[in-house]
Amino acid sequence: MSERIIFRHALLPGGWAENAAISYENGVITNVETGVAGGSGLALPGMANLHSHSFQRAMAGRAELRGPTADSFWTWRELMYRLALSLDPDDVQAIAALAFTEMLEGGFTSVAEFHYLHHGPDGAPYADIAEMAARLAAAAAETGIELLLLPVFYAHSGFGGQAPTEGQRRFVNSLDSYAKLHARCRALSATGCAPHSLRAATLDEITALTQLNGAAPFHIHISEQTAEVESCLAFSGARPVEYLLANAPVSSNWCLVHATHITAAEAMDMAKTNAVAGLCPITEANLGDGIFPAQHFTGAYGIGSDSNVLIDAGRELQMLEYSQRLGQRQRNVMATATIRPTATALYQHAASGGAQAVGLGHGLVAGAPASFVGIAGETPEEALADALFTARATAVRDVWVRGRHVVENGRHRHAAQARAKFETVLRKRL
Ligand code: ZN
Numbered sequence: 001m002s003e004r005i006i007f008r009h010a011l012l013p014g015g016w017a018e019n020a021a022i023s024y025e026n027g028v029i030t031n032v033e034t035g036v037a038g039g040s041g042l043a044l045p046g047m048a049n050l051h052s053h054s055f056q057r058a059m060a061g062r063a064e065l066r067g068p069t070a071d072s073f074w075t076w077r078e079l080m081y082r083l084a085l086s087l088d089p090d091d092v093q094a095i096a097a098l099a100f101t102e103m104l105e106g107g108f109t110s111v112a113e114f115h116y117l118h119h120g121p122d123g124a125p126y127a128d129i130a131e132m133a134a135r136l137a138a139a140a141a142e143t144g145i146e147l148l149l150l151p152v153f154y155a156h157s158g159f160g161g162q163a164p165t166e167g168q169r170r171f172v173n174s175l176d177s178y179a180k181l182h183a184r185c186r187a188l189s190a191t192g193c194a195p196h197s198l199r200a201a202t203l204d205e206i207t208a209l210t211q212l213n214g215a216a217p218f219h220i221h222i223s224e225q226t227a228e229v230e231s232c233l234a235f236s237g238a239r240p241v242e243y244l245l246a247n248a249p250v251s252s253n254w255c256l257v258h259a260t261h262i263t264a265a266e267a268m269d270m271a272k273t274n275a276v277a278g279l280c281p282i283t284e285a286n287l288g289d290g291i292f293p294a295q296h297f298t299g300a301y302g303i304g305s306d307s308n309v310l311i312d313a314g315r316e317l318q319m320l321e322y323s324q325r326l327g328q329r330q331r332n333v334m335a336t337a338t339i340r341p342t343a344t345a346l347y348q349h350a351a352s353g354g355a356q357a358v359g360l361g362h363g364l365v366a367g368a369p370a371s372f373v374g375i376a377g378e379t380p381e382e383a384l385a386d387a388l389f390t391a392r393a394t395a396v397r398d399v400w401v402r403g404r405h406v407v408e409n410g411r412h413r414h415a416a417q418a419r420a421k422f423e424t425v426l427r428k429r430l
Helices: 054-059 073-086 089-105 131-143 175-188 203-213 226-236 240-247 264-272 281-286 313-328 342-358 380-390 415-429
Strands: 003-012 015-025 028-034 042-045 048-052 110-115 146-153 218-222 254-258 276-279 301-303 372-375 396-401 404-408
Touching: 003 028, 003 342, 003 380, 042 342, 042 380, 048 089, 048 254, 048 276, 048 301, 048 342, 054 073, 054 089, 054 415, 089 110, 089 131, 089 396, 089 404, 089 415, 110 131, 110 218, 110 342, 131 146, 131 175, 146 175, 175 203, 203 218, 218 240, 226 240, 240 264, 276 342, 281 313, 301 313, 301 342, 313 342, 313 380, 342 380, 372 380
Parallel strands: 003 042, 048 110, 110 146, 218 254, 254 276, 276 301
Antiparallel strands: 003 015, 015 028, 042 372, 372 396, 396 404
């Protein structure tokens, strides 16, 4: 059945349009017509959350305490491993359902789950090797978010194919067991492929994975930490992005997650591949990773909530802009010559790059998924700037995913239930 919603303004690929009617059928936009009176509010194209580890939502707010030594990404990772080792499939589903509910309420319409918690607590695969992935798919179906599964290939603890550690036993696969996992994931959901990092997968393994994956999204963590850059230099004589670009067929279906520590030359070469830079500004700030050198990068980028310490598309874009301002001591850094209002430029670029990274059609145009976000406001530029920079609460009012109205008046209908199940999981662990 065809449906139509009229907005006072809508953010189309070419910019803001007045009186826009969006028609859709079977989850796909069939027509966008302007000059149709009678609408209210502002429509934004759907936003992909291009990088999430949903189980880490259970750690949010619980790692903000100084340890006996200087805290870093690596001390945080110890805590994260302890959590990962303690979760069962029911826990994983309950945590993901809350994270996905918050993503929808925070203005994300799809999510790429960079999923590495595969096996049972002793490291042995479940009877269904994709048991945990199936739980993520179930959580996505419960909440209505569009899911891209990125089953993670994880085989080593460091450069040069080092053996994995005991704490990594739930993540580890051989190429053979991974092929089974990947095939099962494909039966569950849209599926791409994700070697965890250059630490966890060798170049030969990455090459084998690209063949298994075909043209689907292909994501990898890269250059998040300076220690990783140093290890890569010691191992190969090259920096991580430099090493990857020289040795792997990086192209437009790739997403280089973080790419925080890159030189101007690496940024330029990365843009030439048409890969997406997967930026996770809130997590990168929370973990003390560093600042992405946006001043050197002209390619596509999108945003991800990664560790899920705070889930909100607007706040993620705000952090992206503010980190650039702090680093460069300038204002309106992410605006461009063609899109001068900063909030609109951030939103357009992140929505477009995010869609590319998760392998979805993009924008409020015929043929794209009927996934969009409604916010309140009269004048579009100001309303979006308010939503990103001044609002004390999320400005997201309504969210449609594939034509389903999943958030109404700022709330997901299962939010209270998802929260209650999540609290039960946390109580069990205390
Ligand atoms: Zn990550």
